[in-house]
Amino acid sequence: MSKPVTSAELPCIQCNKCTHVCPQNMIDPTFSPRGYLLKALMGEGEALEAGPEIWQCLTCLKCREACPSSTDWVGLVKSLRQEAKEQDQCFECKHGRLMQILQRMMANPSLKQDRLGWAEGLQYAEQGEWFYFTGCLPYFDNMFTANSHTSIAQATLKLLNAGGVVPVLSNDERCCGYECLWNGDKETFSKLAKLNIEAIAATGAKKVVTSCAECFRTLKSDYAEEQELPFEVVHSVTLIAEWAREGKLRFKGDAETGVTYHDPCRLGRYEGIYDAPREILKAVAGERFTEMARIKGDAICCGVGNFSNCDANTKFLQHDRLMEAKGTGSEVMVTTCPKCRIHYGCYLDGRPIEPIDNLVVKDITEIAAEALEL
Amino acid sequence: MSYEPDILGFACNWCGYAGADGAGQAKLQYPTNFRIIRVMCLGRVDPSFILRAFEDGYDGVALIGCHIGDCHYVSGNINAQDVVKHVQGILDTMGLGRARLRIEEVSSAEGPVFARVVNAFKDELVAMGPNPLKVAKPTFAQEEAQL
Numbered sequence: 061m062s063k064p065v066t067s068a069e070l071p072c073i074q075c076n077k078c079t080h081v082c083p084q085n086m087i088d089p090t091f092s093p094r095g096y097l098l099k100a101l102m103g104e105g106e107a108l109e110a111g112p113e114i115w116q117c118l119t120c121l122k123c124r125e126a127c128p129s130s131t132d133w134v135g136l137v138k139s140l141r142q143e144a145k146e147q148d149q150c151f152e153c154k155h156g157r158l159m160q161i162l163q164r165m166m167a168n169p170s171l172k173q174d175r176l177g178w179a180e181g182l183q184y185a186e187q188g189e190w191f192y193f194t195g196c197l198p199y200f201d202n203m204f205t206a207n208s209h210t211s212i213a214q215a216t217l218k219l220l221n222a223g224g225v226v227p228v229l230s231n232d233e234r235c236c237g238y239e240c241l242w243n244g245d246k247e248t249f250s251k252l253a254k255l256n257i258e259a260i261a262a263t264g265a266k267k268v269v270t271s272c273a274e275c276f277r278t279l280k281s282d283y284a285e286e287q288e289l290p291f292e293v294v295h296s297v298t299l300i301a302e303w304a305r306e307g308k309l310r311f312k313g314d315a316e317t318g319v320t321y322h323d324p325c326r327l328g329r330y331e332g333i334y335d336a337p338r339e340i341l342k343a344v345a346g347e348r349f350t351e352m353a354r355i356k357g358d359a360i361c362c363g364v365g366n367f368s369n370c371d372a373n374t375k376f377l378q379h380d381r382l383m384e385a386k387g388t389g390s391e392v393m394v395t396t397c398p399k400c401r402i403h404y405g406c407y408l409d410g411r412p413i414e415p416i417d418n419l420v421v422k423d424i425t426e427i428a429a430e431a432l433e434l
Numbered sequence: 435m436s437y438e439p440d441i442l443g444f445a446c447n448w449c450g451y452a453g454a455d456g457a458g459q460a461k462l463q464y465p466t467n468f469r470i471i472r473v474m475c476l477g478r479v480d481p482s483f484i485l486r487a488f489e490d491g492y493d494g495v496a497l498i499g500c501h502i503g504d505c506h507y508v509s510g511n512i513n514a515q516d517v518v519k520h521v522q523g524i525l526d527t528m529g530l531g532r533a534r535l536r537i538e539e540v541s542s543a544e545g546p547v548f549a550r551v552v553n554a555f556k557d558e559l560v561a562m563g564p565n566p567l568k569v570a571k572p573t574f575a576q577e578e579a580q581l
Contacts, residue, residue, distance in 0.1 A: 156482030165489045165528065170566045174529040202523035203481075231529075 072097045072131040078123030083361045084116055087373040091116055093123050093133045100136060114140045118365035119242055121329040125357045138242065145244030154370045155203075159239045160248075162199065166234040167251040173231050175199075178210035182217045184229040191265035191291070192217065192227035193256075195275040196235050197398060204402045206409035207421075212398055215429035216271040216296050222432055223303045227269060232259035236278040242366035253286045261290050271296045271425055273327035273397035280331065295327060296425055297396055301336035304343050310433040315345035318390035319427065320352055322381065322404075323359035324397030337396050337424055344431045350388040362400040363407075370403075378407040382416050393421045439493035439559035443470040443552070444479045448506045449541050450498030456545025464552040468496075475499070476537070477510025484521050484535060491568035494559045497537040498548070504541065511539070530565065533558060 072094075079085050079094040096113055117137045124134060153160055165171065175198045176184075184192070192213075200209035220227050237252035256279075260268060268291050270276045280293040303309045321341055327333050334356045341349045354360055360381055363374035382404065385393040395401055404421040445451040451472045457464060473479060476499035487495050497518060499511045515537055522532035538551045 156480045158480075158482040158485065161482055161485045161489055162524075165485065165567060168567050172529045172566065173527065175527050177527070198527045199524055202520040202527070205520070 070097060070101060070131055070136070071129040072101060073129050074098060075128060077126040077128065078131070078133060081122045081126045083120060083122060083363075083377055084118055084373060086360075087376045088116075093117070097131065097133060097136075114144065115368050118325075118361045118363070118369065120325040120361035120365060122325075122358075122361070125329060138244075141242070141244035142246055143244075145246075153239075153243060154364075154367050158203065159367045160243065160245065162196070163235050163237060163240050163245075163252065164248055167237075167248045167255070169255060171234075173234075175231055175233070176229055178213055179217060179229055182214065183221050183226045184217065185226050186228060186230075187264050188226065188228045189264075189266050190220070190225050190227040191260050191263055191268045192220065192229055193233060193236070193260075193268050193270045193275055193279065194229065195270065195272045195398070197272075199235075200398065200402065204406065206405035207401060209398060209402075212271055212401075212423045212425055215423070215425040216269070218429045219296070219300055219309065219425060219432065220269065222434065223299070223308050228263045228265050230259055230263060232262070234259070236275045236283075238274045238278045238282075239366050241278065241282060243368055249282075250286060253283050257283060257287065257289065266291050268293045269296055269299060270294075271396075271423070272399070273324040273331075274399055277326040277330050295331075295333060295336075295396070297327075297336040297340060298333065300425075300428055301339040304340060311340075311343045311428065311431045312433050313343060313346045313431070315348050315427075315431065317392050318348045318350060318388065319345040319392045319394055320350055320385050320388045320390040321355070321424075322352070322362070322385065322393055322395045322400060322421075323356055324395055324400045325359075325361060327396050328359060329357055337394075340424060340428055341394060344428055348390075350390060352384050352388055354384065362395075362397075362403045364399075364403045374403075375407060375413060378404060379413045379416075382407070382419060386416060386419050391418050391420065392427065393419060394424050394427060395421065396424045398423060437560060437564060438465070438467050439556060439564070440491065441465065441468045441494045441496060441552070441556065441559065442487045442492045443468055443496045443498055444473050444476065444483070445470050446476050446499040446510070447472055447474050449500035449504065449539075450476075450548070452542030453498065453540040453544050453548035456543065457549040458545075460545045462546060462549035464549045465556045468552050468556070475505065475507045475510035476514035477505075477507060479514055479517060481517055481521050481524075484517075485524070488525070488530060488534070488565060488567060491565055493562075493565045493568070494534045494536075494555060496535075496552070496555055498540050498551070499537070501539045501541055511537075530567075531562065533562065534565070 079092045084091045237249040241249040276295040363377035505511045518537045
């Protein structure tokens with residue numbers, strides 16, 4: 061892969077807006093995308109490759125929102141990580157590379173999973189038009205114990221059933237490969253993409269629903285780069301909002317607790333879905349839905365990108381965001397990405413900088429399923 | 435040729451490893467495919483170590499440490515039990531089955547118990563069959579042909 065190091069490929073004008081909005085720079089002033097871009101423009105790309113900086117980037121795309129010349133800093137980070145991986149300079153990812161090991165195991169075609177235990181008592185099919193891509197949720201229950209994660213899958217399935225859809229669930233579905241891709245392991249990602257596309261195509265599904273912002277982004281955009289997709293990918297929020305508008309789903313709309321919404325980067329800045337989750341929250345919580353100060357494209361990151369960085373900086377970012385949520389008077393912070401929920405849940409369950417009482421982080425499908433009027 | 439499972443053992447320095455030593459000194463038989471990694475305490479064993487062993491094709495993983503209450507670091511073996519419980523859940527979801535991972539309590543004086551525990555685990559693994567993620571090892575003839 062060729063490094064984009066010429067000024068034609070990197071149209072950076074060194075205005076420093078990216079660094080100004082960067083959440084990592086907010087906590088650690090030595091982290092400067094502008095400074096690294098200057099190095100790349102000066103042809104010192106190799107120095108970047110070997111350094112720890114490229115693993116510090118949260119890939120949250122806030123820099124791209126602020127950039128007047130559309131410089132693809134995150135794209136540069138992604139390609140540098142792939143190159144570092146090829147030269148075996150890979151950074152040790154958090155949790156002892158647990159996510160990467162899990163994904164490499166799943167990339168083995170001879171694995172026969174047994175992952176549908178959570179769907180007992182709910183309606184699902186083996187063949188059909190709709191496919192529900194659960195992602196790693198059944199695994200997370202035993203990996204990140206602060207919250208239950210299959211409850212998101214159960215809530216999504218309940219909502220789909222209430223909307224009259226009986227989706228396909230498959231034991232042959234694997235991890236989408238998001239962490240592999242963003243940590244430079246393109247080889248494993250390609251294997252997973254091939255296996256998943258085959259597994260979905262085998263069920264005859266034409267529409268794939270995901271309840272995870274990262275799965276959504278990966279399936280919709282990154283798989284499409286690998287090969288042409290024989291199906292269409294939608295996030296559950298788009299579907300639920302549409303059904304609520306049509307009157308297919310009705311919500312009670314009398315929430316007892318205040319609710320606020322955190323935009324995950326993959327659904328928001330990467331895929332541009334800002335309004336659908338807000339529509340649902342307005343239907344579910346009515347007047348009790350309040351916005352934080354930094355929303356939509358301006359929302360800050362949950363502090364961990366692709367499990368490649370989790371340190372003291374992360375804790376400060378998470379504390380900042382959770383206090384902001386608390387400041388709106390809400391008791392529930394809703395997100396549409398299970399990973400955001402994992403990271404915030406980890407912070408609340410672990411050792412917060414100072415205790416944050418009466419605040420829980422929930423997935424949008426959970427509170428929508430609770431408020432469903434049957 | 436009969437199937438011999440590859441087993442990885444994490445043995446704590448104070449109990450499990452001393453137990454293995456005792457079994458050796460007493461000349462007790464236990465499977466030669468049981469490979470031991472000595473750790474200071476089972477509390478050191480991270481979920482990623484266990485999963486990596488399965489990724490690399492081990493058929494079973496055993497954690498062998500002190501009896502509850504005997505840990506030299508107070509609660510290392512209790513933490514390890516928690517880790518094992520969760521990794522067993524992951525193995526179930528993955529379709530490998532929770533029985534491929536176990537935690538045993540063997541004190542430094544229990545050489546015979548060590549040999550018995552390892553033999554019993556091996557027999558169970560033989561009944562279960564090989565790890566589906568196992569990469570076929572090249573035969574001697576294939577290896578020679580490569581040279």
